[in-house]
Amino acid sequence: MIAHLPALQVIIPLVSAPLCALLPAGRAVWLAAMAASWLAFLIAVLLLDQVLAHGPISYLMGGWPVPWGIEYRVDVLNAYVLLIVATIGAVVMSFGRIIVERRIRLPESKQSWFYTAYLLCLTGLLGITITGDAFNVFVFLEISSLSSYVLISIGRDRRALTASYQYLIMGTIGATFILIGIGLLYVMTGTLNMADLAARIPAVADTRTVRAAFAFLTIGVSLKLALFPLHLWLPNAYAYAPSVVTALLAATATKVAVYVLLRFFFTIFGAKFSFETMQLDKILLPLALVGIFSASVVAIFQSNVKRMLAYSSVAQIGYMILGISLVSVTGLTAGIVHLFNHALMKGALFMALGCVSFRVGAARLDRMAGVGRVMPWTMGAFVIGGLSLIGVPLTAGFVSKWYLIVGAMEKGWWPVAVLVLVTSLLAVIYIWRVVEVAYFKPVPEGQAVREAPLALLIPTWALALANLYFGLDPSLNAGVARHAAEMLLGVGQ
Amino acid sequence: MKRYTIPRLGTKLLLPLILLFALYVQFHGDYGPGGGFQAGVIFGAGFILYALIYGLDNARQLMPPWLLRIGVSLGVLIYAGVGLVGLLLGGNYLDYGVLDHHDPAHGQHLGILLVELGVGITVSAVMVTIFYAFAGRGR
Numbered sequence: 001m002i003a004h005l006p007a008l009q010v011i012i013p014l015v016s017a018p019l020c021a022l023l024p025a026g027r028a029v030w031l032a033a034m035a036a037s038w039l040a041f042l043i044a045v046l047l048l049d050q051v052l053a054h055g056p057i058s059y060l061m062g063g064w065p066v067p068w069g070i071e072y073r074v075d076v077l078n079a080y081v082l083l084i085v086a087t088i089g090a091v092v093m094s095f096g097r098i099i100v101e102r103r104i105r106l107p108e109s110k111q112s113w114f115y116t117a118y119l120l121c122l123t124g125l126l127g128i129t130i131t132g133d134a135f136n137v138f139v140f141l142e143i144s145s146l147s148s149y150v151l152i153s154i155g156r157d158r159r160a161l162t163a164s165y166q167y168l169i170m171g172t173i174g175a176t177f178i179l180i181g182i183g184l185l186y187v188m189t190g191t192l193n194m195a196d197l198a199a200r201i202p203a204v205a206d207t208r209t210v211r212a213a214f215a216f217l218t219i220g221v222s223l224k225l226a227l228f229p230l231h232l233w234l235p236n237a238y239a240y241a242p243s244v245v246t247a248l249l250a251a252t253a254t255k256v257a258v259y260v261l262l263r264f265f266f267t268i269f270g271a272k273f274s275f276e277t278m279q280l281d282k283i284l285l286p287l288a289l290v291g292i293f294s295a296s297v298v299a300i301f302q303s304n305v306k307r308m309l310a311y312s313s314v315a316q317i318g319y320m321i322l323g324i325s326l327v328s329v330t331g332l333t334a335g336i337v338h339l340f341n342h343a344l345m346k347g348a349l350f351m352a353l354g355c356v357s358f359r360v361g362a363a364r365l366d367r368m369a370g371v372g373r374v375m376p377w378t379m380g381a382f383v384i385g386g387l388s389l390i391g392v393p394l395t396a397g398f399v400s401k402w403y404l405i406v407g408a409m410e411k412g413w414w415p416v417a418v419l420v421l422v423t424s425l426l427a428v429i430y431i432w433r434v435v436e437v438a439y440f441k442p443v444p445e446g447q448a449v450r451e452a453p454l455a456l457l458i459p460t461w462a463l464a465l466a467n468l469y470f471g472l473d474p475s476l477n478a479g480v481a482r483h484a485a486e487m488l489l490g491v492g493q
Numbered sequence: 494m495k496r497y498t499i500p501r502l503g504t505k506l507l508l509p510l511i512l513l514f515a516l517y518v519q520f521h522g523d524y525g526p527g528g529g530f531q532a533g534v535i536f537g538a539g540f541i542l543y544a545l546i547y548g549l550d551n552a553r554q555l556m557p558p559w560l561l562r563i564g565v566s567l568g569v570l571i572y573a574g575v576g577l578v579g580l581l582l583g584g585n586y587l588d589y590g591v592l593d594h595h596d597p598a599h600g601q602h603l604g605i606l607l608v609e610l611g612v613g614i615t616v617s618a619v620m621v622t623i624f625y626a627f628a629g630r631g632r
Contacts, residue, residue, distance in 0.1 A: 007586035015573045018566030062579075062587035 005050070006059035006072040009043045009082065010127045012036050013089075017119040025111035030097045033115040037090040037122060044086035044126075048079040052480070058132070067193035073132030077484040080336070081129045081259045084343045088251040089122045095351055095459040096244040103358060104242050105156050114154065121147040121248070125256045134182045134268070135192045137260060141178065141224070144256070145171045148249055152241040163236035170223055170233040177220030184213035185268075197268050205273055214278055217264050225257030227284075227321055228291025231314045238310035243354030243363075246306060250313050251347040255339045258320050262336075265324075266488040275327050284325035289419060292318035296426035300433070305356075306363045308430055309349055312389065315423065316342045319404060322416070326407045332485035333478065334403035340477045341388070341396040344470065348385035348463035352378050355452035355460060365434065370443030372435070378452050379438050381464040386431035388467040391424050395471040399478050504546045511539040519613045523602065529609035533616025540617075541624045549628050558625065561618045568615025575607045 016036035023029040051057060051074055059072040074082070100106075100114050124144025128137050149171070153164035186192055188209050189200040204210055219230070226234040234254075238246045265274040275281050295314035302308035316338070323335025355378040356371055357363040372379040384395070391401035401420060408416040443449070451457075470477045519532030544552030576587040583591055589604020590597035 004580055004586065007580065011573060011577065011586060015570065015577070018569040021566045022563065060585055063585045063590065 002046070002050075004059070005043050005047055006057060006074055006130055007061070009040060009047065009086075009130055010072075010123055012039050012043070013119045013123040013126065017116045017123065020112055020115040020119060023112055025108050027097075029112045029115050030100075033096075033119055034090075034093055036119055037086070037093040040122065040126065041086040041090040044079070044082040047074055048083050048480070051076055051079040052483075067191045067196040070136050071132040071193055071195075072130050073194070074130060075484075076480060076487055077262065077336070078129045078259065080480050080484055081255065081339065082126060084255055084340050085122070085125045085129060085252045088248060088343055088347050089125075091347065091459045091462055092244055092248045092251070092351070093118065095247070095354065095456060098453060098455055099242060099244045099354060099358065103156060104154050105160075106154050114151075117147040117150045118244075118248070120144075121151060125252050128256050129259055132194050133192050134185065134194055134197060137263075138175065138179050138182060141175055141260075144253065145175060145224075148245075148253060151245040151249075152237050155240045155242050155245070157240045159236070160240035163233075163240045167233045167237040170230075174220045174223030174230075177216045177223070179220075181213045181215075181217035181220060184209050184216065188213070194263065194268055198270065201269060201273070205277070211278070214269060214274070218261075218280065221257055221261045221264065225254045225261065226314055226317055228287055228295065228314060228318060231291070231295070231317075234314060235307050235310040238313065239304055239307035243306075243350060243357060246310075247347050247350035247354060250310070250350055251343040254313065254317055255343055258317070258324075258335070258339060262324065262332075262488060271327060271489060281325040281327055284321050285416075288318040288322040288325055289416070291315065292322065292423045293419065293426075296423050296430070299430045300426065302430075303365050304363060305365055305368065305434055306350070306353055308434075309346065309353070312427065312430065313342075313346060315427075316346070316389075319400065319420070322420075323400075323404055323407060326411060326413075327489075328407055328410060329482065329485050329489060329491060330403055330410055331407035332488060333482045334400055334407050336484050337403060337474075337478045337481035338400035340481065341400045341467075341470065344396050344463055344467050345385050345388040348381055348460060348467060349389065351456070351460040351463065352382035352385060355456045356382075358456060359449050359452055365437055368434065368437050369441035370438070371449060372439035374443060374449045375451050377457050378460070379435075381457075381460045382438075383435060384464040384467055386435070388471065390427045390431060393471075394468065396467045396474075396477065398471055399474045403478065500546055504542055508539055508543060511542070512536060515539065515613075515617075519609065520606070522609055523605065529612025530616055532609075533613040534620060536613065536617040537620025537624075540621045544624065544628065549625070553625070556621055558622075561622045561625070564614050564618030565622060566615075568611040568613070568618065571611030571614065572608050575604055575611070579604065 013036050016032060020029050020033055023032060056073060056075040060066065061070040061072065100111055104114065106114060121144050124140045124147065127140030128144065131137055131140065149164050149168045152167060153161050185197060188204045188207065189197055191197055191200060201210060223230045238250055241249065265280065292315045295311045295318065299308045299311035299315065302311060320335045320338045323331045323338060353363045356368060356375065359375060360367050360371060388395035388397035391397040401424060404420055405417045408420065515532045515536035518527035518535060519529065522528035522532065540552060540556050543555065579588045579591055580586045589601045592600035592603050
């Protein structure tokens, strides 16, 4: 069975999704979904372990040889991203049951479908990451996107429907652009296998078609990953989705899109074409900087805390893209390690907010007065996540910021390093606003709020503690990220 | 629609032919144009025609929602299940060649037939489900 792990990584959630649709709502369907997502986590751990020990794994779907058949190819980079997605998928699923039963606008008879959509979303995200076939990326992208539109639309607030529709329109435009890009590449090379594409593109690189494909892919993927100024769908989608869904999507969906960007720029087109011929870094760098700065400032003025964190996500995506646009080993390491760390911090923060809104009713700032005293554990996890988001030493966030600043200084780009520090201070401001209200404002009269139930607290704290652990011992997150960065740039191997 | 004899009678005449044609497209997909997607749509369209002419309630008796729920899931399970059987018989996932260990070509044939059947079931169930969802609004 070990040899089939790459297929099982995607198949297990895929098969469990229709099974969940057949089960009645309640504990059984949740347990089935739990089993599937934790199995996926286990497989991701085994895959990363194998890749680190023995190098890339190739799996041929249906036994059809490359480049005719679909190949699943696991190397250090996507084993790392698989681990991120599967970990978050499993932890958030553990968190999900109570939220689904009480906080989602779905009649009980339809609650099983939530798990189906969740597992399909997970299938899509894992599939995008693991596949070595460019068209397969599009197929899985659609699976994950369609299910995430559904997941967002079942938020309690009716505005979730318009948010979901907005995301549907933008996401479909993005996916169409990606499809056009892949189609143009297919026209020029006659192949869809990523490794084969990488070998054939240089011969035809100097044509308008390939350049157009590059442009379509860049814009399409940037829409999916919410790169400034294509981020407008994100704040509403995150703010109005149920907290389980926000935690899942914020921690995984944009990360996977960043992975797709890395795969296309570095593996398929090659760093030389992307950054020397097309000079993409000159576009990405200013967009990343403006995105970080403007989204952080906007975040300060939000009264809905979920929306505030959503804007903060746009800023964090800017940090990842900033790391990539440095096009150096340190810069790429910063970008890749931030995929991991941001998943941990945003997962913890959104889950803590989920606990708050479970008890208080809404994640609005004016409703959170004094919750720090009545819900000490929940807000404790929020503070740890917040410190990590700011990048305080001894948290995971510090590791990413450190690499980012070192990477900028290696290039001699002092202003960029300074801007990273300044925007971290902006994060201090918006996290502080929540802390101030939660700890220093009196609890309103007559409000009976208790600590969140353990079933919510345990997964939240698991991620919060992971933020501390990976800040103290960055050998797994930063070590593997550096390995992946060296592989992408083709150095040090 | 009760007083319109021609559409009612026309539907009665056409319905078996539509469903039969869907099965033809389904199982002849190996040799000619067709396959699970097209067949599923035609099959679903047959039920939708029935619902349009004879009303949603009659259609719901003919094709109850609980059956659709099973159909939607079952097709995916058949597809993925065939792949898993290949995996258990020693091939890679979705390798149909191992389904028949005397003649791999025959195994490939069987595999694609079952997979397309799964596609057909899911597509037709999804078509009718979407129609019910739209037609049932505001009731």
